[in-house]
Amino acid sequence: MNIFLRIGSFCFLYWGIMACNNNKPADSLSNKVVADTAKYYPIANFISDEMKYVDLRNFTIVEKISKGIDTSSRKISKDDFLSAASIVLQQAQWFTANKNLFIESVFQDLGTESYTINYSSSKAPIKNIDLLLNQQTNLPKRLFIRVIQQSADTTITEQFSWIANKQFVINSSKRTQQGYTESSIKEISWKNQDQ
Template identity: 25%
Template sequence: MLAACALLVSACKQHAAPPPNTYNNDTVAFFPVQDYLRAQIKSIDSVPYFMYRLTVTDDKKDSATITREQFNEATQVFTRFNIAEPAIKKYYSESVFGDQSTNSYTISYTTNNKDLPVQRIDVLLKPEDQKVKRIFITTMENRNDSSIVTRLGWKQNESCTINTSISHKGKNSNTQTTLVWNGQN
């Protein structure tokens, strides 16, 4: 009887999901993604840019000029999460490598914890001065019976992209919104 209980407990343990990895990175200074993006958004308010939005939902395209208020509301998604908070930081692994295909240094933050909304952040830095070229953020959320994957892209001093894919009961919907403020795209 005792052996059967031990076998049952052992079998249950084998089928339990493994706990998410944690990393001892208390002393690692993560790139200040949230602070950088907030500073970029704030600097846009100080220059009289012509701003517009390009939206593609499934196969339908639309474009429109936008106000600063609309821009600020749309870009809140970029500063919503902070992986450098001590309670969350331990679930992220940092890696840095030189990427010849993009001519940049890439700092990547990844997690295997599917309960965290931010799954990956990539910061691309210029090799000559280590200034930001681009930032990419991938988030994943489950709401009721829908799965939402958002891919965010920020191009320094030019534009940002919000690509949202929603899966709901076997149906997929994709929306890509690009906000341009420096007119170089």
């Protein structure tokens, strides 16, 4: 037993001396480059997939525009659809490139069997994104993007709403400090031609 005590003491003393002689700087977060590991939902992929889905099918695509009390409706081509949808895609891509400006929160809604993922920012033109995911499949059901920008004395608010496999809406309003307001709504929907 005495020999084991001596060997143990010697090993303890040896490791203590070795630890004191280590001149290597301790790793700290300040000298490491940390990769971006945030797992934000890829909303740009969702919009892109929806655009491809419509582009590859023989849907009837309808555009409805409302300005004030005037409303018009017309069938549009796939190219017109893709052009209009690309505006929403650009917002989603901007979010993806600047996700560090956003705070994420998640809410489970048992009534609609969905999760709502919210991204909010006070530092970006995109102020708020709400994404409703199906609780069973984790696939998007609805997407809402709210953009608020200031141009001179005019506040421009755009609300982009997307319902999966059905339609998207771009709601735009301009308000001046003098109280002048102008708003427009563009709704684009698609469905099978036999419906």
